[in-house]
Amino acid sequence: MSTTSQKGFLSFLYDCFRWNMQGSLSFQIFRLLLFAAMAFGIYAYSYQARSGLEVTGMSNIVSWGFYISNFTFLVGVAAAAVMLILPAYMFHDPDFHRVVIIGEGVAVGALVMCLSFITVDLGGPLQAWHLIPGIGQFNFPTSILAWDVLVLNGYLLLNALVPMYILYCHYKGQKADERKYRPFVFLSIFWAFSIHMVTAFLYQGLPARPFWNNPLMGPRFLASAFAAGPSLIILVLAVVHNFTNYKLDKKVFHKLRLIIVISAIINLIMLFSEIFKEFYFPTHHSIAATYLFFGLEGHDALVPWIWTSISGNIIATLILAFNPGDNNPKVLLPACFLLFIAIWMEKGIGLIVPGLIPSPMGEVVDYLPTWVELGVTLGIFALGITVVTWLIHPALILEERYEKMRASKMD
Amino acid sequence: MNSPKKKEGQMKKKDMPDTQCSRRSFLKTTSIAAAAGSASLVTGCIPGKNSGSSEEFKLKWEEYFKEHYRLMTQEEKDATISRLVRLAKLQRGLDLQMSSRPAREQVLYGYAFNISRCEGYMDCVKACVKENNLDRKSKTQYIRIFEMEPGQLDPSTGDAKYFHEVPVDNKFYMGVQCFQCENAPCVKACPTKATWREPDGIVVVDYDWCIGCRYCMAACPYWGRRFNWGKPEIPDEEVTTKQHYLGNRIRPMGKVEKCTFCVQRTREGKLPACAEACPTGSRVFGNLLDPDSEIRYVLKHKKVFRMKEELGTDPKFWYFID
Numbered sequence: 001m002s003t004t005s006q007k008g009f010l011s012f013l014y015d016c017f018r019w020n021m022q023g024s025l026s027f028q029i030f031r032l033l034l035f036a037a038m039a040f041g042i043y044a045y046s047y048q049a050r051s052g053l054e055v056t057g058m059s060n061i062v063s064w065g066f067y068i069s070n071f072t073f074l075v076g077v078a079a080a081a082v083m084l085i086l087p088a089y090m091f092h093d094p095d096f097h098r099v100v101i102i103g104e105g106v107a108v109g110a111l112v113m114c115l116s117f118i119t120v121d122l123g124g125p126l127q128a129w130h131l132i133p134g135i136g137q138f139n140f141p142t143s144i145l146a147w148d149v150l151v152l153n154g155y156l157l158l159n160a161l162v163p164m165y166i167l168y169c170h171y172k173g174q175k176a177d178e179r180k181y182r183p184f185v186f187l188s189i190f191w192a193f194s195i196h197m198v199t200a201f202l203y204q205g206l207p208a209r210p211f212w213n214n215p216l217m218g219p220r221f222l223a224s225a226f227a228a229g230p231s232l233i234i235l236v237l238a239v240v241h242n243f244t245n246y247k248l249d250k251k252v253f254h255k256l257r258l259i260i261v262i263s264a265i266i267n268l269i270m271l272f273s274e275i276f277k278e279f280y281f282p283t284h285h286s287i288a289a290t291y292l293f294f295g296l297e298g299h300d301a302l303v304p305w306i307w308t309s310i311s312g313n314i315i316a317t318l319i320l321a322f323n324p325g326d327n328n329p330k331v332l333l334p335a336c337f338l339l340f341i342a343i344w345m346e347k348g349i350g351l352i353v354p355g356l357i358p359s360p361m362g363e364v365v366d367y368l369p370t371w372v373e374l375g376v377t378l379g380i381f382a383l384g385i386t387v388v389t390w391l392i393h394p395a396l397i398l399e400e401r402y403e404k405m406r407a408s409k410m411d
Numbered sequence: 412m413n414s415p416k417k418k419e420g421q422m423k424k425k426d427m428p429d430t431q432c433s434r435r436s437f438l439k440t441t442s443i444a445a446a447a448g449s450a451s452l453v454t455g456c457i458p459g460k461n462s463g464s465s466e467e468f469k470l471k472w473e474e475y476f477k478e479h480y481r482l483m484t485q486e487e488k489d490a491t492i493s494r495l496v497r498l499a500k501l502q503r504g505l506d507l508q509m510s511s512r513p514a515r516e517q518v519l520y521g522y523a524f525n526i527s528r529c530e531g532y533m534d535c536v537k538a539c540v541k542e543n544n545l546d547r548k549s550k551t552q553y554i555r556i557f558e559m560e561p562g563q564l565d566p567s568t569g570d571a572k573y574f575h576e577v578p579v580d581n582k583f584y585m586g587v588q589c590f591q592c593e594n595a596p597c598v599k600a601c602p603t604k605a606t607w608r609e610p611d612g613i614v615v616v617d618y619d620w621c622i623g624c625r626y627c628m629a630a631c632p633y634w635g636r637r638f639n640w641g642k643p644e645i646p647d648e649e650v651t652t653k654q655h656y657l658g659n660r661i662r663p664m665g666k667v668e669k670c671t672f673c674v675q676r677t678r679e680g681k682l683p684a685c686a687e688a689c690p691t692g693s694r695v696f697g698n699l700l701d702p703d704s705e706i707r708y709v710l711k712h713k714k715v716f717r718m719k720e721e722l723g724t725d726p727k728f729w730y731f732i733d
């Protein structure tokens with residue numbers, strides 16, 4: 001295209017960067033704190049890279065730990081953006097249309113974290129190029145992990161490019177051409193489900209691990225993600241509403257609450273169904289669930305963890321369903337936070353670790369992450385939050401400008 | 412053993428697209444882009460204490476960009492082996508002999524374990540650790556011997572950590588290791604094709620191609636795989652120097668490894684170290700395609716069973732009772 005549009009794009013990027021450098025003092029301090037956390041993460045990771053994964057709590061029995069747990073959970077958070085995209089672009093819901101950009105920002109942040117968690121978990125991160133089709137050997141379509149790499153990167157692209165196109169149009173003061181981006185929106189809705197299902201299939205497809213080899217895995221994954229993701233988005237929206245000039249309508253919160261309640265209830269029903277299957281007539285295959293819920297042979301590291309999670313889950317779901325504060329944010333926000341944490345506990349460690357315990361040869365050990373894993377994880381969370389703020393901050397400034405401009409045109 | 416003729420190991424070029432061309436150009440751009448800084452990162456040697464000679468650096472650099480083992484021509488295989496041998500000399504002063512010997516024609520290996528004979532001495536474990544250069548620090552073992560109560564056949568009910576004089580009255584012993592599945596879940600799982608089944612039935616890992624994602628470990632129903640959580644430690648004088656590229660060569664850190672039926676021995680016509688070391692003769696190893704082999708005799712005349720048959724992995728490892 002012509003050079004003017006190229007220049008326009010560069011100045012778009014430059015302006016986004018410039019806006020990012022501005023902002024209140026407390027905002028900048030917050031960002032510095034994030035950078036400090038990332039620096040600590042890098043330090044911890046460099047230690048791990050030098051000594052090998054032996055500095056983590058993992059072993060030949062629990063061969064996946066905190067990293068893969070967080071990865072699994074965050075895939076759900078990323079997929080949940082679809083709960084904003086769907087009503088915003090498909091049903092042209094005006095309330096969601098104003099916040100969809102925030103949801104997409106959260107999705108990009110979550111995906112960056114997912115990919116980072118996979119990378120830090122690799123024993124040979126420098127060999128990661130062996131995965132790249134063309135120069136490496138990509139075991140597609142046989143290996144589900146290969147699928148996962150594909151769908152995660154695709155979803156990242158979709159969620160980064162569509163909003164970028166729309167924002168860039170708004171930057172130029174034009175209306176984004178819906179015919180151009182609509183097919184990609186369709187695709188990304190379909191894709192959101194696929195990243196989730198594929199990640200579930202990663203575990204579900206392993207007959208070696210009865211705890212995972214369960215057809216409910218994928219659907220339950222979706223339900224829990226559509227509860228946890230929108231909970232997080234409500235929290236982010238509350239922050240945006242309270243700390244920026246971008247004011248949101250209360251209706252968005254109400255609608256999101258409904259989505260969360262429905263998903264959380266479906267999630268609980270499926271959890272109940274799973275528990276029933278494991279414990280009504282316990283078989284050999286229930287042994288991992290026994291380890292998780294009650295402990296085995298004196299190893300019970302996860303028992304308090306999972307019961308905390310389930311209680312949190314039930315309490316938060318009840319609060320959100322009966323809505324005692326009548327959408328009072330003082331009730332709504334803590335409940336969302338509680339639900340988010342409860343699902344993180346369950347769909348992270350509570351899902352991955354018991355799948356590996358006991359070992360297929362019946363050996364029971366406990367798993368506890370070390371400071372290295374916690375440090376790296378902290379760093380990656382800080383990275384994800386940084387990405388989200390760096391994306392949303394300029395995006396909101398842009399949207400606000402664009403709204404003002406359109407309003408003045410109308411007058 | 413169904414369809415022993417199936418040869419997954421000999422993958423045709425058409426299954427694996429010829430990537431040479433794009434690879435070359437990729438290498439070119441990368442090497443231009445990668446300045447000395449990233450070079451030290453790639454080879455994992457921080458300049459200074461351990462940087463050694465520029466020769467070592469060059470060897471490591473070439474090793475980093477090498478191809479998947481199954482796509483190498485014989486010349487490329489020879490080249491990487493001579494680099495590995497030279498590196499071992501430079502770094503540890505070891506004189507290695509490393510082979511890339513392919514599977515023999517008309518051979519499919521099988522193993523049978525006599526649970527009524529084994530008395531739990533664990534000589535096989537010792538021989539295996541020595542032969543396969545297993546990490547001494549983490550006490551890695553491919554073979555585990557479970558002490559079992561009568562009336563049980565599932566090793567998960569047994570005890571693999573016994574530490575007392577054997578045999579014990581009224582107990583029996585059951586050895587487990589990688590069972591070299593014909594329909595191997597670990598092979599299916601690997602995202603980079605770093606692990607595969609050779610034509611003689613041995614499931615191997617290209618340690619330099621593996622990225623250490625450990626998906627194969629989660630997929631194995633028999634706990635047949637081990638990971639190099641740290642850098643393997645083997646005292647110089649204990650290193651077995653007769654090695655195979657796909658077998659007992661010393662693994663890099665962060666890669667997966669497993670029992671290979673001692674590919675470095677068996678392809679030379681010898682028994683695996685465990686079978687040779689067993690003082691009770693409980694371990695039978697041989698060619699399933701040879702009607703006169705001992706393993707065929709066992710399969711024909713003894714009552715045999717395999718573990719977790721219901722998973723359909725079709726292991727090449729049987730248990731039998733006298």
Ligand code: SF4
Nearest residue numbers: 589590592597631635
């Ligand atoms: S026993 Fe495990 S490691 Fe060995 S071939 Fe079977 S699945 Fe793979």
Ligand code: SF4
Nearest residue numbers: 601621622624625627
């Ligand atoms: S750890 Fe290595 S061999 Fe195992 S699945 Fe990953 S890349 Fe393949």
